Amino acid sequence: MTKSRMVFYSELDDFEAWRKALEPEAIELCRNEDITDVDGVRSALVWKPPHGFFQSFRNLELVVNLGAGVDALVGRNDLPDIPITRLSDPRMARMMAGFVLFAVTRYARDIPQFEKAQRQRRWHYLHPKDPADITVGVLGLGELGLEAARECARHGYRVLGWSRTQKDVDGISCSSGAEALASVLPQSDIVVCMLPKTRETDDLLDAGRFRSMKQGAFFINVSRGSVVDEPALIEALQSGWLGGATLDVFAKEPLSEDSPLWDMENVLITPHLASIALPSSAARQIGENVRRIARNEVVLSRIDPRRGY
Ligand code: NAP
Ligand code: GLV
Numbered sequence: 001m002t003k004s005r006m007v008f009y010s011e012l013d014d015f016e017a018w019r020k021a022l023e024p025e026a027i028e029l030c031r032n033e034d035i036t037d038v039d040g041v042r043s044a045l046v047w048k049p050p051h052g053f054f055q056s057f058r059n060l061e062l063v064v065n066l067g068a069g070v071d072a073l074v075g076r077n078d079l080p081d082i083p084i085t086r087l088s089d090p091r092m093a094r095m096m097a098g099f100v101l102f103a104v105t106r107y108a109r110d111i112p113q114f115e116k117a118q119r120q121r122r123w124h125y126l127h128p129k130d131p132a133d134i135t136v137g138v139l140g141l142g143e144l145g146l147e148a149a150r151e152c153a154r155h156g157y158r159v160l161g162w163s164r165t166q167k168d169v170d171g172i173s174c175s176s177g178a179e180a181l182a183s184v185l186p187q188s189d190i191v192v193c194m195l196p197k198t199r200e201t202d203d204l205l206d207a208g209r210f211r212s213m214k215q216g217a218f219f220i221n222v223s224r225g226s227v228v229d230e231p232a233l234i235e236a237l238q239s240g241w242l243g244g245a246t247l248d249v250f251a252k253e254p255l256s257e258d259s260p261l262w263d264m265e266n267v268l269i270t271p272h273l274a275s276i277a278l279p280s281s282a283a284r285q286i287g288e289n290v291r292r293i294a295r296n297e298v299v300l301s302r303i304d305p306r307r308g309y
Contacts, residue, residue: 107243222274
């Protein structure tokens with residue numbers, strides 16, 4: 001079988017793991033610096049490549065974003081005019097759903113209060129609430145967002161899902177469009193942000209929107225920090241309007257050492273790892289798209305650079 005050559009760039013991901021996972025797909029993955037015949041490169045697997053990266057590959061036919069969020073690619077002016085795909089991997093979605101369920105459960109079961117009580121050697125019994133009495137608002141019902149929303153519904157929470165276009169999902173009360181957000185936020189005890197970074201979502205969750213949430217509500221952000229006006233979030237947490245936040249993503253990463261978020265007792269910080277691209281399961285989709293390109297067929301999970309996701 002003739003192998004298709006793909007160039008790799010990522011400062012975070014394991015090249016060897018991806019090279020091995022793509023071998024059975026008849027893809028020869030090469031590091032940029034190891035390529036001698038640039039014209040033989042047909043596709044690229046990249047996470048945040050440097051500006052100008054694509055220029056030398058004249059025969060590129062496909063760019064695969066090594067992740068779900070494509071914001072680092074679509075905003076730039078050096079993109080070739082060829083299909084750009086995102087990773088679409090059920091195991092990546094499961095991993096995200098697991099993280100979201102953990103963060104939701106932590107608040108629903110009052111775990112931060114028990115952590116505090118433990119530090120004070122205090123037996124602090126709080127009768128657990130029925131999950132059906134806890135409303136979880138999930139903003140963004142995409143591949144990862146929908147799986148996370150379903151996971152919460154499976155655990156008995158009342159789930160409100162919000163997206164750009166209307167969805168109809170069993171067990172989730174769905175709404176769409178700017179106006180509906182004004183109804184989802186005040187109803188939710190826990191708000192989970194699963195929105196991509198786009199022109200429309202930048203700073204979407206601002207002071208007014210945090211104020212419109214229930215007093216004492218919890219906020220979980222696992223998508224992109226840019227969706228949040230960070231100073232407004234800090235204010236909402238410091239004033240006690242919000243009960244707490246679990247933040248995996250930030251406006252600027254790594255989060256700066258002097259951010260007040262580090263010292264806030266009601267904030268849990270994780271360093272952007274709620275979910276990752278898993279070579280063993282994601283390789284199949286990449287192989288399928290490379291074969292589709294070779295056959296002149298439409299690729300799967302193509303993103304729309306103008307829409308931003
Ligand atoms: P996706 O499949 O691209 O779905 C995006 C969802 O957001 C869709 O439901 C979309 O609505 C909705 N949306 C977009 N713009 C909107 C707007 N202006 N108003 C309302 N809804 C809007 O994304 P995904 O796979 O679920 O992933 C979500 C994000 O998670 C990614 O973009 C990425 O930034 C982030 N992520 C983070 C990690 C991590 O480790 N922290 C890992 C992977 C991904 P429609 O359905 O109507 O189009
Ligand atoms: C990670 O943040 C991703 O978008 O895959």
